[in-house]
Amino acid sequence: MPRTPGQRAGLSHEAVLTAAKRVFAERGLPGLSMRSVAGELGVAPNALYSHVADKDALVDALLDDLLGALDPPPPDAEPVAGLREVMLATFDLLARHADLVPLYLARQGARGPQARALGAAMTVLLARLGVDDAAAGRVVRALIVSTLGYAALATADDANLNPPELRADLEVTLDWIVRGATA
Template sequence: MGHTDPVTTTGPKGRRGRPPRGSATLSRERVVEAALALVDEEGLDQISMRKIAQRLRVDPMSLYNHVADKDDVLDGIAEALLAGIPAPPADGSPRERMEAVARGFRTAMLAHPKAAPTVLTRQLASPAGLAPLAAAVAPLLDAGCPPREAVHALRAALGFLVGSLLREVNAGPSFGTDPAAGGQRRRTLESAELPSLTAIAPHLAVCDHEAEFEYGLDLVLTAVERKLPG
């Protein structure tokens, strides 16, 4: 990761050669940074090695000295987002520590909502990708929770967290918050002739992501707490 190579650039007259003395050299970090900026601006489906190279003003082939392929870039983006999660308080209760990880995770994802699906839908094997997982399960193990039970609790919490964030960044089903769309959705629900849906239609037609997150997090952590030894 620390190795850098000279960057092949195109000069003012279109001639390729070594970069001017003192110019920044290419690295994995710079490639990932450029890719994340591209996703923030244009969306995840617009990312390509060619576009990343254009942002960096280098030949596309020079990128492969630092990343294996597009999948490797996407892994790098996911790792960069996860690196933004602060460490939970070491002296907090199990609930406080798990809550800190969950809130930090959500904040990190919402800082780059267009890039968040790289974290929410990919399985990472690197230390950077696994660190938040370790931080989330550590409070359970420290509280005396058996490893098997800790995995069950962790997966239940992650299921809520990933599902709610996929909806929030518009990568999953959502009724949205737009009043006009909510009104149409409410009329659709009420016309379905299903009494249970008619009863909840005003609330089901829209989604307050903040309120949904707070309610769900409290629900999950309260259930996890009840499973802890003692």
């Protein structure tokens, strides 16, 4: 079976992702393209398509990769504390990567395996609180949207509120959402 251009070039998904991170850090989203990542790796652009479908998939992989730094709450965690901890850790992570917050907002979160694992872990905790599967998806979405919104406020160039204050407000909001979902 013939090897793909990416295999012949000795590339891996991880190498492509690492190069994409460097390009994004240096040039931002406007400078991130399959051609610029290929240039960073010293290969022809077609070599990348063995590892990533297109620029959208590349951006999705960047966003999901960042979520890999988060530990999903264990299934035996106290449910409210576990949900709060993962969302606050997400806020803290996004606050450290302000350049990615607009991408999460534009894509309404992340869709990759890391994001799905976090969502599944949150759903398990919600089930332990008595939230059924149909409602759990809405609750997870509300928790994520709130966290993204607070991260966007905390990382905005003209932010009038400071991140610690916003983080404290987020903690209260997360509790309201979970209490409302379990009422």
